[in-house]
Amino acid sequence: MSETIAPVRRLNMIEAINDALDVMMARDPDVVVFGEDVGFFGGVFRATAGLQKKYGKTRVFDTPINECGIIGAAVGMGAYGLRPVPEIQFADYIYPGLDQLISEAARLRYRSAGEFIAPMTVRSPFGGGIFGGQTHSQSPEALFTHVAGLKTVIPATPYDAKGLLISAIEDNDPVIFFEPKRIYNGPFNGYYDKPVEPWAKHDGSEVPEGYYSIPLGKARIAREGEALTVIAYGTMIHVAAAVCAEKGVDAEIIDLRSLVPLDIDTVQKSVEKTGKCLIVHEATRTCGFGAELSALVQERCFYHLEAPIERVTGFDTPYPHSLEWAYFPGPVRIGEALDRLLKA
Amino acid sequence: MADRPASETPIGSNLPPLSLHVPEPRFRPGDPVDYSHLAIPPAGAQPRPDEGCPASETGPLCTDLIRVLDDSHQAVGPWDPKLDAETLRRMLRVMALTRAFDDRMYRGQRQGKTSFYMKCTGEEATSVASAFALADDDMVFPSYRQQGILIARGYPIVDMINQIYSNRADKLKGRQLPIMYSSREHNFFTISGNLATQYPQAAGWAMASAIRGDSRIASAWVGEGSSAEGDFHAAMTFATVYNAPVVFNIVNNQWAISSFSGFAGAERATFASRAVGYGMAGLRVDGNDPLAVYAAARWAANRARSNMGPTLIEHFTYRAEGHSTSDDPGQYRSAQEREEWPLGDPIMRLKRHLIARGEWSVEQHAAMDAALVDEVKAATKEAEKNGILGHGLHHPFRTMFEDVFEDLPWHLQEQSEQAMRERRIKWPEWKES
Numbered sequence: 001m002s003e004t005i006a007p008v009r010r011l012n013m014i015e016a017i018n019d020a021l022d023v024m025m026a027r028d029p030d031v032v033v034f035g036e037d038v039g040f041f042g043g044v045f046r047a048t049a050g051l052q053k054k055y056g057k058t059r060v061f062d063t064p065i066n067e068c069g070i071i072g073a074a075v076g077m078g079a080y081g082l083r084p085v086p087e088i089q090f091a092d093y094i095y096p097g098l099d100q101l102i103s104e105a106a107r108l109r110y111r112s113a114g115e116f117i118a119p120m121t122v123r124s125p126f127g128g129g130i131f132g133g134q135t136h137s138q139s140p141e142a143l144f145t146h147v148a149g150l151k152t153v154i155p156a157t158p159y160d161a162k163g164l165l166i167s168a169i170e171d172n173d174p175v176i177f178f179e180p181k182r183i184y185n186g187p188f189n190g191y192y193d194k195p196v197e198p199w200a201k202h203d204g205s206e207v208p209e210g211y212y213s214i215p216l217g218k219a220r221i222a223r224e225g226e227a228l229t230v231i232a233y234g235t236m237i238h239v240a241a242a243v244c245a246e247k248g249v250d251a252e253i254i255d256l257r258s259l260v261p262l263d264i265d266t267v268q269k270s271v272e273k274t275g276k277c278l279i280v281h282e283a284t285r286t287c288g289f290g291a292e293l294s295a296l297v298q299e300r301c302f303y304h305l306e307a308p309i310e311r312v313t314g315f316d317t318p319y320p321h322s323l324e325w326a327y328f329p330g331p332v333r334i335g336e337a338l339d340r341l342l343k344a
Numbered sequence: 345m346a347d348r349p350a351s352e353t354p355i356g357s358n359l360p361p362l363s364l365h366v367p368e369p370r371f372r373p374g375d376p377v378d379y380s381h382l383a384i385p386p387a388g389a390q391p392r393p394d395e396g397c398p399a400s401e402t403g404p405l406c407t408d409l410i411r412v413l414d415d416s417h418q419a420v421g422p423w424d425p426k427l428d429a430e431t432l433r434r435m436l437r438v439m440a441l442t443r444a445f446d447d448r449m450y451r452g453q454r455q456g457k458t459s460f461y462m463k464c465t466g467e468e469a470t471s472v473a474s475a476f477a478l479a480d481d482d483m484v485f486p487s488y489r490q491q492g493i494l495i496a497r498g499y500p501i502v503d504m505i506n507q508i509y510s511n512r513a514d515k516l517k518g519r520q521l522p523i524m525y526s527s528r529e530h531n532f533f534t535i536s537g538n539l540a541t542q543y544p545q546a547a548g549w550a551m552a553s554a555i556r557g558d559s560r561i562a563s564a565w566v567g568e569g570s571s572a573e574g575d576f577h578a579a580m581t582f583a584t585v586y587n588a589p590v591v592f593n594i595v596n597n598q599w600a601i602s603s604f605s606g607f608a609g610a611e612r613a614t615f616a617s618r619a620v621g622y623g624m625a626g627l628r629v630d631g632n633d634p635l636a637v638y639a640a641a642r643w644a645a646n647r648a649r650s651n652m653g654p655t656l657i658e659h660f661t662y663r664a665e666g667h668s669t670s671d672d673p674g675q676y677r678s679a680q681e682r683e684e685w686p687l688g689d690p691i692m693r694l695k696r697h698l699i700a701r702g703e704w705s706v707e708q709h710a711a712m713d714a715a716l717v718d719e720v721k722a723a724t725k726e727a728e729k730n731g732i733l734g735h736g737l738h739h740p741f742r743t744m745f746e747d748v749f750e751d752l753p754w755h756l757q758e759q760s761e762q763a764m765r766e767r768r769i770k771w772p773e774w775k776e777s
Contacts, residue, residue, distance in 0.1 A: 264754060
């Protein structure tokens with residue numbers, strides 16, 4: 001984390017993202033922000049509130065409901081020399097833009113031998129826990145981590161959201177920036193039947209004014225510990241931390257912050273220290289990013305492992321509406337996995 | 345559904361059974377070809393609205409066919425761009441060079457020098473005359489059959505051959521299928537094998553140019569086949585919504601590999617008429633008439649450059665050869681189609697026009713063709729010094745892992761080392777160049 005002497009405010013994650021966009025639009029006239037409802041209205045989650053008024057309609061604007069067009073136009077703008085930051089209103093809506101992301105944005109640099117690049121950051125709220133049903137709840141990050149040429153970033157705190165988004169915008173490669181919408185307004189810890197604490201009570205909400213950046217590919221140790229290593233990102237950082245605290249488990253919790261590039265050194269060092277590894281993500285299990293993490297930990301830390309690697313994930317079903325909390329990898333599922341690891 | 349015969353209707357229903365229409369081309373191999381169903385209006389008969397007109401004024405031109413060169417090889421009517429003879433000779437030369445290049449590269453593929461090639465025979469005007477109508481710093485977003493643009497913009501053909509051979513001088517480092525060129529210097533966007541993706545990109549590039557208050561415009565090409573892609577409609581929507589300074593070209597060459605234009609909707613409407621529903625200007629042009637193509641492209645470029653918005657141009661033409669080196673058109677269409685095509689050949693038409701103007705001769709043309717064959721041959725020899733596909737003269741091995749990202753991440757570094765190790769196991773004497 002970069003040192004800073006700028007005044008610090010307490011912001012929620014939406015405010016921090018808005019702040020990052022504001023900072024980058026002020027610093028770099030090439031930054032343009034667009035997407036469905038992001039202009040006059042400021043986005044359905046308010047992430048772009050006030051930006052059109054401040055930077056004008058040609059730098060912050062609404063788009064047709066056409067994700068292929070949004071991403072495709074961003075590729076063209078990037079080729080021109082702009083630094084587009086399109087918003088896809090929900091990660092669940094990103095699929096019509098996949099060809100433009102996978103075959104185009106991710107490949108321009110390679111196929112043109114560096115003549116054309118796609119310096120875009122695609123922001124999109126993802127994850128469930130808001131009764132969004134199967135079309136407003138998905139966590140499709142593994143679709144993107146599988147693609148050569150894309151970076152995938154997921155913040156877990158307002159401080160990180162701002163610093164990582166600034167890095168993503170400055171990055172000359174295309175970045176998928178998934179925002180865990182369940183923690184936009186507070187660090188939801190998985191206990192859905194209890195009130196959510198506001199960000200203001202969490203250290204991660206201390207957000208300096210002005211510019212700072214957090215490098216992509218550098219994990220954060222959210223909690224140091226000795227008993228086992230928890231690898232997670234986004235909302236699940238807070239859920240895992242709450243369960244570990246409740247059970248009194250001295251876990252080392254690693255917040256990956258970016259999945260690609262991945263901070264394998266931090267992961268490896270921690271698992272070698274603790275000898276036990278729990279991977280938590282909300283996304284479906286089969287071929288989820290946890291599978292990749294599990295393989296990497298096994299390859300690199302096998303002789304340090306004292307128990308089988310555990311994966312706690314969403315189930316391999318669409319995200320259900322009425323049974324949302326039965327689907328969500330909450331305290332019970334995580335607690336069971338912790339018990340198995342600690343007994344081993 | 346599948347367990348019920350299509351002709352059977354529910355008991356008690358008096359509704360007729362529904363039937364599925366699957367388009368079928370008029371002519372299949374061996375069929376005699378008669379194109380009398382095609383409406384070919386006389387040259388010079390199409391009105392030319394002002395470039396700043398409301399888009400709706402171009403409505404009739406979306407079903408008409410803009411033509412300039414008449415049967416006696418004269419340029420006639422309001423669309424005559426009145427180009428000087430020197431410009432036309434240059435245009436003729438570029439089209440002829442494109443054809444000579446195609447012929448040589450096609451043979452090269454057959455000789456095993458590369459894996460794949462695609463000719464644009466018969467369609468040279470749709471790219472070359474368009475390129476002449478644009479400024480050199482306008483950005484083009486080509487599909488895979490617009491090599492004529494690159495040649496028109498002076499890209500060295502030896503570099504094109506290096507790319508086709510994927511050799512050690514290939515500017516794209518051997519990463520792309522042959523003919524998928526890229527040249528930022530020539531404002532020629534990197535070609536994608538995924539079709540029509542360049543359309544929304546062109547809209548986005550044009551939007552960026554407008555955001556910046558620039559004066560450059562974008563122009564994009566697709567075949568009629570891939571105009572069926574969702575990207576096409578995304579691009580049309582974005583371009584009209586933002587009034588983007590972009591020219592969209594549909595090269596309707598009648599065939600998408602083995603599927604005739606009916607599978608993209610040609611049985612119901614012209615491709616240009618799609619512009620009408622979007623409120624975009626649209627032009628349908630004789631794609632084998634270089635003067636008409638130039639005039640339409642110039643009209644659209646001027647319109648875009650003066651903030652009057654995008655234009656969709658359908659180039660009505662014919663793909664005289666196979667889709668690529670990988671298909672045999674004799675398997676799916678009548679060989680007579682090419683001979684009977686009522687709009688002739690673009691190079692022959694321009695040649696005859698220049699001769700009719702007293703600005704060219706059969707002898708000059710023959711001499712030019714001979715010189716172009718030599719030029720391409722010399723470039724081929726030059727390129728072959730850098731290697732041909734699969735013969736070892738490629739870019740250094742490590743370049744396989746570069747440019748995935750701006751910086752090499754640890755996992756690609758590891759994989760690169762593995763690839764080097766494999767190489768040394770197979771060839772112990774091998775050293776990375």
